[in-house]
Amino acid sequence: MISFLFIRRCSGSFFQFSCVLSLVCIIILLKVHSSLKVKEMSRVEPQQLLELQNHVEKIRNFCILAHVDHGKTTLSDSLVSSNGIISARLAGKLRFLDSTEEEQKRGITMHSSAIALMYRLEDKSGGDAGESQAAEEYLINLVDSPGHIDFSSDVSTAARLCDGALIVVDVLEGVCTQTHAVIYKALRERMRPCIVLNKIDRLIVELKLTPAEAFQHLRRLIEHVNALAHTLVRSELMKELEETKQEVSSINLDDVDDHPLIIEWTFSPEKGNIQFASALDGWGFGLMKFINYYHKKLGLNKGILKKYLFDDYSINLQTKKIIKIDYLNSSLTAEQRVPMFVTLVLEPLWEIYSLLILQSSMQPALELMKEKVSL
Ligand SMILES: Nc1nc2c(ncn2[C@@H]2O[C@H](COP(=O)(O)OP(=O)(O)O)[C@@H](O)[C@H]2O)c(=O)[nH]1
Numbered sequence: 001m002i003s004f005l006f007i008r009r010c011s012g013s014f015f016q017f018s019c020v021l022s023l024v025c026i027i028i029l030l031k032v033h034s035s036l037k038v039k040e041m042s043r044v045e046p047q048q049l050l051e052l053q054n055h056v057e058k059i060r061n062f063c064i065l066a067h068v069d070h071g072k073t074t075l076s077d078s079l080v081s082s083n084g085i086i087s088a089r090l091a092g093k094l095r096f097l098d099s100t101e102e103e104q105k106r107g108i109t110m111h112s113s114a115i116a117l118m119y120r121l122e123d124k125s126g127g128d129a130g131e132s133q134a135a136e137e138y139l140i141n142l143v144d145s146p147g148h149i150d151f152s153s154d155v156s157t158a159a160r161l162c163d164g165a166l167i168v169v170d171v172l173e174g175v176c177t178q179t180h181a182v183i184y185k186a187l188r189e190r191m192r193p194c195i196v197l198n199k200i201d202r203l204i205v206e207l208k209l210t211p212a213e214a215f216q217h218l219r220r221l222i223e224h225v226n227a228l229a230h231t232l233v234r235s236e237l238m239k240e241l242e243e244t245k246q247e248v249s250s251i252n253l254d255d256v257d258d259h260p261l262i263i264e265w266t267f268s269p270e271k272g273n274i275q276f277a278s279a280l281d282g283w284g285f286g287l288m289k290f291i292n293y294y295h296k297k298l299g300l301n302k303g304i305l306k307k308y309l310f311d312d313y314s315i316n317l318q319t320k321k322i323i324k325i326d327y328l329n330s331s332l333t334a335e336q337r338v339p340m341f342v343t344l345v346l347e348p349l350w351e352i353y354s355l356l357i358l359q360s361s362m363q364p365a366l367e368l369m370k371e372k373v374s375l
């Protein structure tokens with residue numbers, strides 16, 4: 001997954017200029033030195049995977065669950081390409097885990113397929129997993145599952161086998177019937193969940209939302225997912241009580257906010273169980289990526305960033321002062337009303353897309369950039 005190492009953020013018009021300039025420089029560099037390797041996916045050898053298989057504590061079984069067409073197979077392609085099994089350029093097009101002829105012909109997943117991948121965890125706080133010696137290596141058995149209801153038995157089997165679930169949600173379509181079903185399945189199997197908010201690019205390219213509108217859209221979607229998950233957890237707790245023949249009325253289900261299952265099934269970017277992605281364009285990030293980046297780049301405190309980055313707080317990049325946004329307070333300037341997530345994360349992303357996609361003259365540059373920096 002891409003690290004946005006090339007995003008530079010200063011303030012005001014100087015930022016606009018420097019950001020655009022740095023991107024143009026990257027593109028020119030890539031054009032002039034097409035052999036320049038920014039981040040080459042190294043191929044993981046089968047021997048490395050076999051060695052990891054001897055360490056049970058290093059093995060994780062994950063499945064990708066979602067409503068049909070929300071991007072499971074495309075996301076699998078990106079993850080497969082991270083091990084150098086397919087090229088980053090083909091990720092999203094090849095649909096590697098749709099391995100049968102019928103699946104390729106119909107363009108849908110009909111059976112679960114699994115693949116063993118290696119994952120290097122360099123920094124437990126969410127930093128880049130790279131090639132360093134200190135990186136911890138894990139064997140991830142990744143299962144791509146079908147989204148269509150007709151094949152739901154395959155989803156149940158995958159859920160039974162796995163420890164964790166990547167639940168993909170298309171940010172445009174939002175929570176759909178099968179999202180509901182797979183969240184419930186994952187909950188019943190007590191899987192560790194992570195929500196992948198996929199197709200963020202559609203907010204830019206199709207909906208043409210501004211970064212501020214997209215932030216509100218994403219927040220509403222997360223609230224929606226949480227509301228659904230909590231309802232399902234409550235009904236699951238009810239079921240458990242009934243099964244153990246306990247008196248349901250003796251327990252107030254409105255009072256279970258600190259139940260471990262509710263905590264596990266509460267999603268928020270700062271907890272690390274929400275990831276933002278565009279599987280098709282081959283990038284994805286969690287909040288920690290940007291927290292680490294801005295901690296290094298601007299010297300901002302990690303704890304403070306974690307607490308306020310995805311909330312109604314704005315930042316003045318010159319004074320590094322963070323203030324709560326009171327939307328009713330008319331004395332706040334326009335800049336003071338822009339949430340930090342918009343300023344530090346979404347605006348740079350929007351600028352990259354605007355530069356590389358919306359201006360069609362830059363299309364060849366995008367292709368080159370996708371190849372070289374996995375964007
Ligand atoms: N714009 C956009 N399209 C995507 C993205 N991820 C997947 N798609 C498209 O969504 C469609 C369904 O994707 P697929 O991976 O087959 O979904 P699945 O049914 O959940 O496995 C395909 O046409 C993909 O190209 C994304 O991040 N952005």
Ligand SMILES: [Mg+2]
Pocket residue numbers: 072073074108109145146147
């Ligand atoms: Mg699929």
